[in-house]
Amino acid sequence: MVNEQEFLAGYDPRAYPAVAVTADVVALTIRDGELQVLLIQRAAPPFAGFWALPGGFVRPEEDIAAAARREFAEETGLGGEPLRRVHFEQLASYGTPERDPRMRIFSIAYLAFAPDLPEPSAGSDAGDAQWLPVTALSTRELAFDHRKIVEDGLERARSKLEYTPLATRFVGEEFTIADLREVYETVWGHALHAGNFHRKVLSVPGLVEGTGATTEHGGPRGGPRARLYRAGDARLLHPALLRPAREETVR
């Protein structure tokens, strides 16, 4: 048994097979009423032709989060103000020895939440990038361990809706309570009681603040004009906006 000091002293990392670190991004958005994840099609082996998460090597003087943002920006062609509205947070790291056949590669995954974004091809040189509805993930094989990463990201997103104002990141600057409810319904995957949701959203301090304005028109199929809100200053929701109990996930 060797303690840390001795181990470090006798350890020259350069003498070992090289390792590399990538930043990979699980970018989520809501388009066409569906939760979608950004995927790119790999051109080169390994996993050539497979779909994978956008990502790449962290550069020598680059922070991990900066690498994640850069990779995301490159794939979506997004920059400036729209990019600033995208929320990034670290998800988790993946590094089983055999996850990449080339060499030992550690992936530090980030989660990105964005309001409805344009097709990734617009402005990007990645013709083979697309938003895929998460409901279609089961029919598509992903490269490396990216399926696991996406699943972890989805669970994190569902969970963060409960106790943070994350949902406001999926809508525009101004939004209606119904817009917000659609985010929750889409990410959680089931309908919510409109009246109760409305009451709850307005009662949680700092979640939303009214703008005083309303929508120009009612909904496309009728209904009155809705009041407009913008995101409040809360960083945590208290009391939280909890998902209905899911007995199967509890045990």
Added chain:
Amino acid sequence: MVNEQEFLAGYDPRAYPAVAVTADVVALTIRDGELQVLLIQRAAPPFAGFWALPGGFVRPEEDIAAAARREFAEETGLGGEPLRRVHFEQLASYGTPERDPRMRIFSIAYLAFAPDLPEPSAGSDAGDAQWLPVTALSTRELAFDHRKIVEDGLERARSKLEYTPLATRFVGEEFTIADLREVYETVWGHALHAGNFHRKVLSVPGLVEGTGATTEHGGPRGGPRARLYRAGDARLLHPALLRPAREETVR
């Protein structure tokens, strides 16, 4: 702007300055009624003489979690059944370019929760390892960015007590409700209402299950014998056992 495919194709990681990946462990336990974190004193530069988290390089064929367990085991001298009772989970990764003066080192931090453990020196060759009460952290300078890592770990621990049965990992196989309450009070840092806590713990499905037995004696200062419980099969607490609202942390 380069897309991922071109970037990968033109990128030989070996041509870049070497990077390394370490697994560092924020190991928490409750000793003497206080929440304590395991630290080791560094023998070699950089930060020689400073206290730091146990950890070390992930070996070429080693999984990250395995590396974290190994480092923890080496520092505590723990093995076998006691080690199996320690709960490990990934915390987060840290990799700002300047966090280690030697080279680019990414740290993947793990959180370990353990019932009252022996002094780390027992069975370990690390004479300079110790459990430090987290309340004493402010008076001690830590190496690298380890203070930030510890703080993130503490916040994670406090938060996970709310919605997982994590607290049962800090007590022995069999415990009383009061034992469990002490865990919550120690980690959260304030007193809880004994009666309400009792009611709540018994009402959350799967948190604890009775053994039918009681303690041999009453408490050291009186009181009846307490019933004994063991951890139940819940993985999530529903409804959660929430901390009292902390207005200052909400905004």
Added chain:
DNA sequence: TAAGAATAACTCAAGCTGAGAATAACCCCG
């Protein structure tokens, strides 16, 4: 044996939740 301490159970008011319904504004179609 008396005092003090702790477990466990109970009470009660206040707040929050789920479910359903009422009201009113607004769209589209005929």
Added chain:
DNA sequence: CGGGGTTATTCTCAGCTTGAGTTATTCTTA
């Protein structure tokens, strides 16, 4: 232009959970 259908917003109400305080009971220590 009028009616039917749709949606935003507000209410009601019963049931559950929470915070705070109290009570009965069992044990330890002095």
